[in-house]
Amino acid sequence: MEGERVPCSADYFLLFHEKALRVDLKCDSCNERFEFRVGFDWGTDVMDLSARVRGEVEEWKRAHPSSCRVLAGARETQESVTSWQNTTFPGAKGNLKGYVLRCLEEMAELAVAAGCGDLDIFGRVSKVTVKHLGIRVCNPVKVREEAADVNVVLYGVANAGGFDLAEEVDKKMAVNRAREWNVDPVTGFGQHVRKEHP
DSSP states (O other), X not given: OEEEEETTTEEEEEEEOSSEEEEEEEETTTOOEEEEEEEOOTTSOHHHHHHHHHHHHHHHHHHHHHHXXXXXXXXXXXXXXXXXXXXXOXXXXXXXXXXXXXXXXXXXXXXXXXTOOHHHHHHHHHHHHHHTXXXXXXXXXXXXXXXXXXXXXXXXXXXXXXXXXXXXXXXXXXXHHXXXXXXXXXXXXXXXXXXXXX
């Protein structure tokens, strides 16, 4: 059986491996994964094996919702978002420069959404790059400081725009978690699959 839908909104996949049935569970809401094995002999009754597997799945379903921060409506945190990122884009895990460039892309989209002109956007970016011409090396301390600056400025954007930034992150992550993603095998990052409307 593969991908059988269960009421807790989770998929589970069964694989035979060395006289054991490996069961992989994944919550569709928060991407939490759980694995267990059910041992058997070749003479084991199939119906009995199926009942044991379903029993384990039902137990997980009962326990999981209480810990599922998405189902519980809890707010996203740095830990919850990075857990989703590492699960969805495992090839990008730890790619500092890659995430910084993705941030730059999103900031450009933010500037466009706010009505900033091309000259304003290019002018601000080139001002910084020209100031630091030459070979660049990663400065971990400076990265922390600049990342904090970005976050501080985003609070100002939220205030000027009249919205709660944390609330908007929750909304966006709910959308991201429900999306399908195409992952670039080279960079490890992905773009969501755009579904065509009839």
